[in-house]
Amino acid sequence: MYMKKSILIAAALVALVPSFAAEPVSVEITDGLDNAALKTKMELTMSSLLTEINAAQEEARNLNFGKLNLPKNVAVSLSMLWENSPFMCTDDVIVEKCLVTPNGYQIRNIPLMMTPRNDRHFNESEYQEAVISFDRKGEVESFYLSLDLNLYMQVIKSNLEVKDLRRRELILDYVEHFRTAYNQKDLPFLEQVFSDDALIITGKVIKRRSSDNIPLPDKITYKKQTKREYLTNLRRVFNANSYIRVTFDDIKVMRDGARPNYYGVTLHQGYSSSSYHDEGYVFLLWDFTDEEAPVVHVRTWQPDQFNGKPLPEDEIFSLADFDF
Amino acid sequence: MKLLRLITLVAALSIPVVLQAQDPADAARVKEINRIKKSKDYLFAESTTKDLESAVDNALTLLELTVEDWAKQEGAEAKRFVVRANNDIETIRTRRGDFYRVFVYIKKKDVLPVKDDEVLMVVTPSAQEEEKKEQEVVLSTVAQESAVQASVTETAAVEVDEMVFEPVPEPESEPEPAIVQPAYKLRSFERILMQEIALITDFNKFYADRKATIRDFGKYPTPIPDGDCYVLLYDNQKKVQVYMHQIDGRLVNLWTLRDDRIDNYKTYRPFWFRLK
Numbered sequence: 001m002y003m004k005k006s007i008l009i010a011a012a013l014v015a016l017v018p019s020f021a022a023e024p025v026s027v028e029i030t031d032g033l034d035n036a037a038l039k040t041k042m043e044l045t046m047s048s049l050l051t052e053i054n055a056a057q058e059e060a061r062n063l064n065f066g067k068l069n070l071p072k073n074v075a076v077s078l079s080m081l082w083e084n085s086p087f088m089c090t091d092d093v094i095v096e097k098c099l100v101t102p103n104g105y106q107i108r109n110i111p112l113m114m115t116p117r118n119d120r121h122f123n124e125s126e127y128q129e130a131v132i133s134f135d136r137k138g139e140v141e142s143f144y145l146s147l148d149l150n151l152y153m154q155v156i157k158s159n160l161e162v163k164d165l166r167r168r169e170l171i172l173d174y175v176e177h178f179r180t181a182y183n184q185k186d187l188p189f190l191e192q193v194f195s196d197d198a199l200i201i202t203g204k205v206i207k208r209r210s211s212d213n214i215p216l217p218d219k220i221t222y223k224k225q226t227k228r229e230y231l232t233n234l235r236r237v238f239n240a241n242s243y244i245r246v247t248f249d250d251i252k253v254m255r256d257g258a259r260p261n262y263y264g265v266t267l268h269q270g271y272s273s274s275s276y277h278d279e280g281y282v283f284l285l286w287d288f289t290d291e292e293a294p295v296v297h298v299r300t301w302q303p304d305q306f307n308g309k310p311l312p313e314d315e316i317f318s319l320a321d322f323d324f
Numbered sequence: 325m326k327l328l329r330l331i332t333l334v335a336a337l338s339i340p341v342v343l344q345a346q347d348p349a350d351a352a353r354v355k356e357i358n359r360i361k362k363s364k365d366y367l368f369a370e371s372t373t374k375d376l377e378s379a380v381d382n383a384l385t386l387l388e389l390t391v392e393d394w395a396k397q398e399g400a401e402a403k404r405f406v407v408r409a410n411n412d413i414e415t416i417r418t419r420r421g422d423f424y425r426v427f428v429y430i431k432k433k434d435v436l437p438v439k440d441d442e443v444l445m446v447v448t449p450s451a452q453e454e455e456k457k458e459q460e461v462v463l464s465t466v467a468q469e470s471a472v473q474a475s476v477t478e479t480a481a482v483e484v485d486e487m488v489f490e491p492v493p494e495p496e497s498e499p500e501p502a503i504v505q506p507a508y509k510l511r512s513f514e515r516i517l518m519q520e521i522a523l524i525t526d527f528n529k530f531y532a533d534r535k536a537t538i539r540d541f542g543k544y545p546t547p548i549p550d551g552d553c554y555v556l557l558y559d560n561q562k563k564v565q566v567y568m569h570q571i572d573g574r575l576v577n578l579w580t581l582r583d584d585r586i587d588n589y590k591t592y593r594p595f596w597f598r599l600k
């Protein structure tokens with residue numbers, strides 16, 4: 001009897017421990033949103049989400065979306081992010097302004113610390129910042145990780161062609177979303193972001209040997225695909241791999257002189273999946289004519305090494321290589 | 325007894341939570357950051373990176389952009405702006421795990437957008453103007469960059485070995501007349517050095533930590549060498565009061581960005597150092 005009582009008391013005490021483990025995260029939106037009810041709704045949603053993230057990380061479990069009332073696509077994409085690497089919000093009080101986007105609202109700079117699993121290759125900074133987008137009714141539309149700040153600063157500091165802050169942020173916002181789409185296997189987003197007549201070019205290094213088995217200089221061959229072919233192949237890759245991890249560690253943004261709504265973005269990309277890893281240059285030709293729905297007309301990929309040396313810069317695809 | 329053991333076990337499980345509690349000083353800084361972010365009176369920016377220098381540099385760059393954007397929204401056709409006083413940019417530094425978080429901010433009232441057609445000149449002040457509490461830093465039409473600088477809200481006493489406070493001879497010449505000089509452009513690493521120097525408590529340690537970048541240094545009464553050299557002036561409380569760069573025959577006060585002279589600070593003593 002005494003033993004049973006002790007066990008019950010101990011169990012009750014242990015049950016209390018998790019409630020002390022994760023501090024609730026409070027969120028305050030300071031500016032950019034006049035509608036008080038909408039503001040409160042978004043604050044509560046973010047608070048619940050970030051508190052659950054911290055609790056799940058603390059308790060070493062998967063995210064529990066039961067009480068969060070998130071759209072299914074957001075829950076799926078969060079699960080994908082979690083699969084790559086669990087994370088936690090570093091601050092227990094978030095104070096940020098609200099940005100107005102073409103589709104609704106956005107809260108940026110949510111500080112996260114990634115806690116990668118032991119078995120995963122993690123080649124990004126442990127500190128990341130998240131972006132949460134809402135539609136006009138205050139429902140969460142997406143949750144993704146922003147580009148590394150150093151990359152953002154590269155664009156801000158060095159590129160004279162992208163002077164307008166708003167346009168810079170829009171481009172980087174979409175590049176962020178583009179990267180996250182691969183990590184979260186978000187085919188609907190990729191379906192939407194590639195124009196129907198998008199040109200996809202993939203380079204491949206061919207290692208050659210003579211008939212005497214003497215190595216010959218490498219050769220790069222390029223293969224053209226339509227949007228449909230590319231996304232079909234990508235679907236197979238997504239289905240075959242439990243995780244996909246895309247990172248960017250260098251970025252250049254160039255504006256087309258004759259067409260100011262067209263931008264060439266060159267990224268140095270690292271790609272990891274459960275079965276494969278490579279690094280190369282991705283070039284994207286973005287069309288921001290419709291800022292609410294920018295599209296990619298061209299996507300190219302090239303290896304970053306050729307014959308044991310870095311690919312020469314003049315070999316990397318850029319705006320100048322395309323006549324459109 | 326067994327119950328006591330169980331309770332102890334549960335308490336032990338809770339200990340890691342308590343140990344993870346934030347350092348109180350850091351918590352206070354975070355609270356201050358959030359207060360400023362909630363206020364409508366400030367413009368701010370922040371950066372969190374693995375190394376302090378990048379965090380400071382990024383935060384200041386982002387603040388420049390934020391101020392420029394805000395100035396445009398206020399209706400000014402500003403490509404440049406004037407900061408009312410040099411030390412108006414404040415910095416708060418905290419940690420996020422192993423990362424440095426640098427938060428920089430300025431009061432909106434201390435930012436004045438400038439129209440392109442205004443001609444501004446840099447003028448070397450006379451000694452009396454140095455006594456004014458509020459100073460204006462102006463950009464020449466040659467300089468295209470903003471005049472945003474970092475200053476540190478927290479200053480630390482600097483331990484100085486063998487300080488000798490002997491009277492400094494009176495200058496023999498008359499003060500130089502006000503002349504127009506090209507604007508001095510503060511470089512990112514200088515802002516960072518200013519922050520570091522204002523926080524150090526031991527200059528010898530500062531040098532030891534930066535042997536890779538500092539060629540040599542000297543203290544009063546060792547004469548300041550000719551050529552490119554940084555000069556710090558300490559008061560008798562051993563606090564850094566003035567930070568100058570000697571270059572191209574000038575001595576530029578890096579907080580005011582104006583030409584200055586050591587003998588304007590008769591009770592201070594100099595340290596100098598040269599970079600590699």
